[in-house]
Amino acid sequence: MKIKFLTKFLGLFFLSLFLACSSDDDVTVVDEMEPEEEVIEEEEEPAIPEEIVYPIEGETGTILLNDKLLSQEGYVLVNESSEDRVYLMEKDSALIVHEWQLEFGLGNDVELLSDGRLLASLGVESPDFSFGGYGGIIQLINPDSSVDWEFTYANEEHIIHHDVEMLPNGNILAIVWDLRSREELDAIGYLGEEEKVYTETIIEINSATDEIVWKWESWDHIVQDTDDSKPRFGIINEHPELININYIDILRETVEPDGDIMHANGFDYDEENDLIYMTINNFSEVWVIDHSTTNAQAKTNTGGSYGKGGDLVYRFGNPTAYDNTFGERLFYNNHFPNLLENDVPGDGNILVYVNGNGDSKQSVVYELNLPANFNLQANTSNELDIIWSYTREGLYAPRVSGAVRLDNGNTLITSGTSGFIEVTNDKEVVWEFEGSGFYWRSYHYDLGSSALSFLNN
Numbered sequence: 001m002k003i004k005f006l007t008k009f010l011g012l013f014f015l016s017l018f019l020a021c022s023s024d025d026d027v028t029v030v031d032e033m034e035p036e037e038e039v040i041e042e043e044e045e046p047a048i049p050e051e052i053v054y055p056i057e058g059e060t061g062t063i064l065l066n067d068k069l070l071s072q073e074g075y076v077l078v079n080e081s082s083e084d085r086v087y088l089m090e091k092d093s094a095l096i097v098h099e100w101q102l103e104f105g106l107g108n109d110v111e112l113l114s115d116g117r118l119l120a121s122l123g124v125e126s127p128d129f130s131f132g133g134y135g136g137i138i139q140l141i142n143p144d145s146s147v148d149w150e151f152t153y154a155n156e157e158h159i160i161h162h163d164v165e166m167l168p169n170g171n172i173l174a175i176v177w178d179l180r181s182r183e184e185l186d187a188i189g190y191l192g193e194e195e196k197v198y199t200e201t202i203i204e205i206n207s208a209t210d211e212i213v214w215k216w217e218s219w220d221h222i223v224q225d226t227d228d229s230k231p232r233f234g235i236i237n238e239h240p241e242l243i244n245i246n247y248i249d250i251l252r253e254t255v256e257p258d259g260d261i262m263h264a265n266g267f268d269y270d271e272e273n274d275l276i277y278m279t280i281n282n283f284s285e286v287w288v289i290d291h292s293t294t295n296a297q298a299k300t301n302t303g304g305s306y307g308k309g310g311d312l313v314y315r316f317g318n319p320t321a322y323d324n325t326f327g328e329r330l331f332y333n334n335h336f337p338n339l340l341e342n343d344v345p346g347d348g349n350i351l352v353y354v355n356g357n358g359d360s361k362q363s364v365v366y367e368l369n370l371p372a373n374f375n376l377q378a379n380t381s382n383e384l385d386i387i388w389s390y391t392r393e394g395l396y397a398p399r400v401s402g403a404v405r406l407d408n409g410n411t412l413i414t415s416g417t418s419g420f421i422e423v424t425n426d427k428e429v430v431w432e433f434e435g436s437g438f439y440w441r442s443y444h445y446d447l448g449s450s451a452l453s454f455l456n457n
Contacts, residue, residue, distance in 0.1 A: 058094020061419060061435030066092050070430040071422050072406040074446040079110050081400070082438035086110045086118065088445070088452075091431060098455060101145040107135025108400075108440045109163045109266075116143050116454040119172070121164045124154045129198070131177070131260045132399070133162040138174060138205070143454035149207055158201070163266045167204070171213065173276070175264050176201040180219065189227040191246045194259045202267070202276060202289065216276075216289055216310050218243055218262065220299045237323035238378045241301070241311035247321055249284060251332060251358050266336045266402070268350075274305060275313065277337040277350065283321045284331040286352065288314035288374065306374070314374040316384050317352070327381030330366065333357045336402030336441060340367075345409040345425070349387055353401045353413070364391040365403045365413055390423055402441045414442045 056063040060078070075088045075097060084106050087099035104122035111119050117140050124136035136154030139147050151172070153160045157179045165173040177198040185197055204214035223234045223242035236244050245261075260282070267278040274292040279285075290304040290313050297303030298310035306313050315322070317331035333355040340346040349367050356362040368384040376382055390403075390411065400416035410430065412422050416439050422431035445451050 059096050060094050061433055063094050064432040064434055067430040072408045072410050074444055077112050077443040079440040080437040081106045081440045100141055104137055108133050111443055112451045114450050116451055119164055119166055127159055128156040135160040138164050151205055151210055165269050168271055170207055172205045172207055174203055176203055188232045189224040189230040197259045197261055200262045200264045215295055216298045221311050240322045240376050240378055268337050268339045270339055279334050279337050281333050284318040284333055285315050285321050286317050286337050287312050314376050316382055327383040340405050344405045346405055351403045353403055355398055357398055361396050363395050363397050364389055390427055400440050404444055406444055412444050414439050
């Protein structure tokens with residue numbers, strides 16, 4: 001009994017002692033866990049980018065070099081006339097990222113619009129007459145190659161050729177060869193032997209109605225100084241605003257007459273001043289034409305924003321074309337009058353590709369300064385100042401070709417018989433493509449361009 005009592009007493013004593021010693025206020029419990037050893041991770045060596053070795057063979061040709069620090073990132077739209085192909089090409093590999101299937105052969109220019117459609121000059125299958133660059137059909141083509149709009153203008157008397165341009169209002173400008181009969185030619189004092197001659201016309205088409213809403217005809221602005229008994233007679237060097245129907249460039253003295261006496265091959269539209277710039281290959285000139293005229297004014301020498309009607313507002317490149325002994329000839333065949341706009345470096349100037357036919361066999365890209373006010377004068381130099389130019393040994397394309405200015409100030413040059421080169425303002429080649437095709441033009445599209453949005457669909 002006493003033992004049980006003692007046992008219980010001792011149990012209660014030790015329990016109370018344990019509880020007293022376990023109070024948070026009186027007892028601090030120290031965690032005596034051993035510290036973990038610090039693990040030092042070894043830093044990974046930075047990955048060394050794989051060196052790209054040029055040249056690189058691609059689907060369409062060879063990338064000879066690409067300096068990614070200096071070249072403009074983007075895609076190149078290629079007009080490959082020899083194969084009737086239009087495609088977007090990746091600059092680093094020459095791979096095709098998108099190609100359109102065309103219903104007709106290339107009548108030369110095809111440009112990608114900001115909404116992702118192509119504006120294309122295409123050739124009819126059986127033209128009644130044809131020279132290099134003939135077309136006849138204009139199409140607006142969707143990214144899936146379906147045709148959004150089509151306009152045909154081709155018969156025995158006229159045919160669309162070379163270049164097309166969309167205006168801000170959605171209308172479309174096109175260059176046209178127009179037939180002139182031997183009777184018409186004789187009546188004004190034409191000296192050539194051709195039975196048929198084709199002069200240049202520009203038409204404006206309303207794409208909603210297919211109506212021709214404006215027209216300018218070179219035929220209305222002819223001068224000749226061979227027969228004073230016939231109309232259009234005048235002293236040529238006193239009338240730089242008119243076109244000498246009998247002009248034959250020294251470059252064409254050995255060329256058989258074919259009726260294509262002017263051969264316009266490209267144009268560009270100046271929205272701010274409502275002017276058209278057109279390259280005339282057989283005159284080695286650029287003609288400047290007032291688009292603000294009415295149809296009636298365009299046939300005369302009065303009216304329009306410049307007061308000259310359809311007469312030339314300006315001309316440059318070859319003063320011998322109007323017997324001007326002042327000013328130095330700069331052009332020896334020429335293509336693609338490309339106005340620099342939209343805040344690219346050189347905005348307000350114009351690029352022209354001069355083929356360099358004749359003795360030099362050397363092509364040159366010129367950037368020329370356009371005057372703030374055109375003042376075409378007789379017996380004075382009307383030539384433009386050279387702001388920048390580019391050529392190099394072996395750069396020679398006797399036909400087609402052109403140049404566009406990129407956002408970073410580089411210039412993308414199409415040499416029609418060989419390929420494309422991109423050069424800096426300091427004339428350093430930073431990208432070059434060489435192919436075996438025949439290239440009408442190329443256009444550059446930055447990766448963020450709205451024209452390329454269909455690639456992400």
